[in-house]
Amino acid sequence: MMKLLLLPLLLLAALIPARSAELELYCTTDLHGHADRLAALGGALRQGGDAVLRVDVGDTAQGTLLSQFSGGRIMIESLNALNFDCWIPGNHDFELGFDRFRTLAESFRGVTLGGEWRWNGLSGIPWKLFRKNGVSAAVIGLSDPKMPHRVLPTDGSRFDTPYAALERIMPEIRAAAPDVVILFWHNGLYSSIGSMGNFLRRFPEIDLVVGGHSHQEHPGERAGHVHFVQTGRFAEAAGRIRITLDDRTRRILRIDSELLRPGTLPDPEVAAAQRPFRSGFDRYASEQVITFPEPVEFPAEIIWNHPFSRLAADAYRSATGAEAAFFAMYRPQSEPFRRLDRAGLFQLLPYESRLCAIRLDHEQLRQFLEEQANLVRKWNQLPAFSGISLTFTARQEPRLAAAPEQLTLAVTDYTLVSSATLRALLDRPETGWRIFPVIERDAVEQYLKARRAGAPE
Numbered sequence: 001m002m003k004l005l006l007l008p009l010l011l012l013a014a015l016i017p018a019r020s021a022e023l024e025l026y027c028t029t030d031l032h033g034h035a036d037r038l039a040a041l042g043g044a045l046r047q048g049g050d051a052v053l054r055v056d057v058g059d060t061a062q063g064t065l066l067s068q069f070s071g072g073r074i075m076i077e078s079l080n081a082l083n084f085d086c087w088i089p090g091n092h093d094f095e096l097g098f099d100r101f102r103t104l105a106e107s108f109r110g111v112t113l114g115g116e117w118r119w120n121g122l123s124g125i126p127w128k129l130f131r132k133n134g135v136s137a138a139v140i141g142l143s144d145p146k147m148p149h150r151v152l153p154t155d156g157s158r159f160d161t162p163y164a165a166l167e168r169i170m171p172e173i174r175a176a177a178p179d180v181v182i183l184f185w186h187n188g189l190y191s192s193i194g195s196m197g198n199f200l201r202r203f204p205e206i207d208l209v210v211g212g213h214s215h216q217e218h219p220g221e222r223a224g225h226v227h228f229v230q231t232g233r234f235a236e237a238a239g240r241i242r243i244t245l246d247d248r249t250r251r252i253l254r255i256d257s258e259l260l261r262p263g264t265l266p267d268p269e270v271a272a273a274q275r276p277f278r279s280g281f282d283r284y285a286s287e288q289v290i291t292f293p294e295p296v297e298f299p300a301e302i303i304w305n306h307p308f309s310r311l312a313a314d315a316y317r318s319a320t321g322a323e324a325a326f327f328a329m330y331r332p333q334s335e336p337f338r339r340l341d342r343a344g345l346f347q348l349l350p351y352e353s354r355l356c357a358i359r360l361d362h363e364q365l366r367q368f369l370e371e372q373a374n375l376v377r378k379w380n381q382l383p384a385f386s387g388i389s390l391t392f393t394a395r396q397e398p399r400l401a402a403a404p405e406q407l408t409l410a411v412t413d414y415t416l417v418s419s420a421t422l423r424a425l426l427d428r429p430e431t432g433w434r435i436f437p438v439i440e441r442d443a444v445e446q447y448l449k450a451r452r453a454g455a456p457e
Helices: 002-015 035-040 065-069 073-081 098-107 162-176 196-202 268-278 281-285 307-320 342-348 362-379 413-418 440-453
Strands: 020-028 053-056 117-119 127-132 135-142 157-159 180-185 208-210 217-223 226-231 238-246 252-260 288-296 324-330 337-341 354-361 381-386 389-392 398-402 406-412 434-439
Touching: 020 135, 020 180, 020 226, 035 073, 035 268, 053 135, 065 073, 065 268, 065 281, 065 342, 073 098, 073 268, 127 162, 135 162, 162 196, 196 217, 196 226, 208 238, 226 238, 226 252, 281 342, 288 342, 288 440, 307 324, 307 354, 307 381, 307 406, 307 434, 307 440, 324 362, 337 342, 342 440, 354 362, 354 413, 354 440, 362 381, 362 398, 362 406, 406 413, 434 440
Parallel strands: 020 053, 135 180, 180 208, 208 226, 324 406
Antiparallel strands: 020 238, 117 157, 127 135, 217 226, 217 252, 238 252, 288 337, 324 381, 354 406, 354 434, 389 398
């Protein structure tokens, strides 16, 4: 008799729709200092109040003169005004230097996530369990997977591989048994680790990845077993993601995602948070660096020893006392100019690269030249040497015309770690390599101002 009564009840239960729970997320990435656009995104990002999760996936502070003028604080305080829960630093955020980076991390009111880095005693929180709208979510943060190869040995920083970091993190997350596992990763679909979908097969617990770094827009797609979202660059879009779960089984029913565009007016609270960092900026940006006797033009094709590139290489030597220097810049898309102010100089040199010097013998210098000649063609750069004479083949390939058996070469820290030739020498004491406490843009500004004033170079 009991079985006869139970069967209709089971059939009735199967017909009743399952109740669902929903987690909503808002995300940004690769803002690169675009404070105005972030303020215009404020209306979209403020939806949902405290019931939603807000996360920025890095390369937040570097990229505009306004952000540089504020030490990056204008971007972090904007995130604070929008009640962001997490910040995952990107590769360019680490390039700001430890003191400025620490200030940003300490100023952020949410959680600075980073499962694989430690820097002079400062470290990110590998993951955090959030409960929003009745849904528990384990949130993991990872930076650029190439970071172990972007830092100098003396920086005091350590970066594990993403695989090692996730192997360490996942047992803790399994023990916590969250409803959803989300990886916020400053990394695109395809990178130095290969296909993200293939990589994540080793971590089947991860349900959603929000990416960055490659500046691509992905409103929502599959990457292996995970749902993948990426919001592009420069605050041109924000992401809204909804994860719907069966309230009884806690299984994910679906993940919906879309990109949201900036409004026409800035969010009032974000505008108020940014206002103190704008004081004095217009005067700072318009300060003249130099007026050239002839208009400076940048060619459509790659040429060696362009006049501006040569001046920048000379500035490297002046700042470091090195016997020679190598400089390369991405070919600017700019009209000819004579007057150069700080805003214009920042457009030419937007990165926070420090100057370094390393001692090379003739063969090492030849290998470095050959390596850079290939790279400038690949990246459409305008290169120059100072203190070294070059000749060119019929195919415009550079060759050393004359160079001593040994010399000290000034380069940026980026060149020092990204050059296979130079990086292989960093563990050799005879190279005597060192870092100088000066940013390349500041060195060039000081050198050009000295020329304007007629001071000794």
